[in-house]
Amino acid sequence: MPKETFYRLPDEKRERIMAAAEREFLENSFEAASINRIIKEAAIPRGSFYQYFEDKKDIFLYIVDTHKNEAFDFVENFIKDCNGDIFAFMRMAIDCIISAGFSEKMNGMKRMFSQPWVFDMIVSDRMKGKLEEAKTPKGIMFKYIDKNSLNVESDDEILSLINIFASISLGLFFKIFIMGKNGIECDSEKVRETVYGEIDTLEKKYKKY
Structure with a gap:
């Protein structure tokens, strides 16, 4: 994570550094990404970079963490917009995944999050209890969904429903990623119809009723 000196920078300079770093990681794999290109685009001396971050991995993980928090905000805002209707939320979230899945920026995001060690790091944090359950997408969904509208007898059944949807959405994300990586054209409407069918069943x- 950034050093204290980074947080003391003017907003404009912080944003310029982060924009340069994010562009570098979106356009290149972690291994191919270059600190030299980041500092050149951000117009900062090399020595300044190391006053703000330990190394390339440090700034990369900060970007990953930032987008992870944005995803949490997305879940909270969407479930609130749906007035706690979890099934309306599911369809809205799927529409978002499908729409974003074919954008240029999302291709870069998928490349970032597909780094095996990044996935392991996120999972490891959960296993070690570094992230509170209430601050995860599943915890946010559980907090805001209208439980009275569900035909369930226990919280465990609600969590089971949330876990099923998590598997569906994650599976969709990686399906789009793998198809794109292999140059396979994806019929977004057909994909939407299939996933909507799964949501209808749930x-x-x-x-x-």
């Missing part, structure tokens, strides 16, 4: 099982 709704029939879990929604209280």
Whole structure:
């Protein structure tokens, strides 16, 4: 994570450094990314970079963490916009994944998050309890969904529903990533129809009528 000196920088300079770093990691793998290109685009001396970050991995993980927090905000805002209707939220989230999945920036994001050690780091943090459950997407969903609208008898059943959707959305994310990586054209409407069908099945099982 950034050193204290980074947080003391003017907002404009911080944003310029982060924009340069994010562009570098979006366009290149972690191994191919260059600190030299980052400092050149950000217009800062090399020595200054090391006053703000330990190394390339440090700034990379800060970017990953920033986007992870943005994803948490996305979940919270969407579930609130849906007035706690978890199935409306599921469809909205799937639409977002499909739309974003084919954007140029998302291709870079998928490249960033597909680094095996990044995934291991995130999972490891969860296993070690560094992240509170309430601050994860699943915890946020559990907090804000309208539980009275569900045909369930326990919180465990609600968590089971959330876990099923998490598997569906993660599977969709990697399906789009793998197809794009292999140059396979994806019919977004067909994908949407298939996933909506899975959500319809969940709704029939879990929604209280």
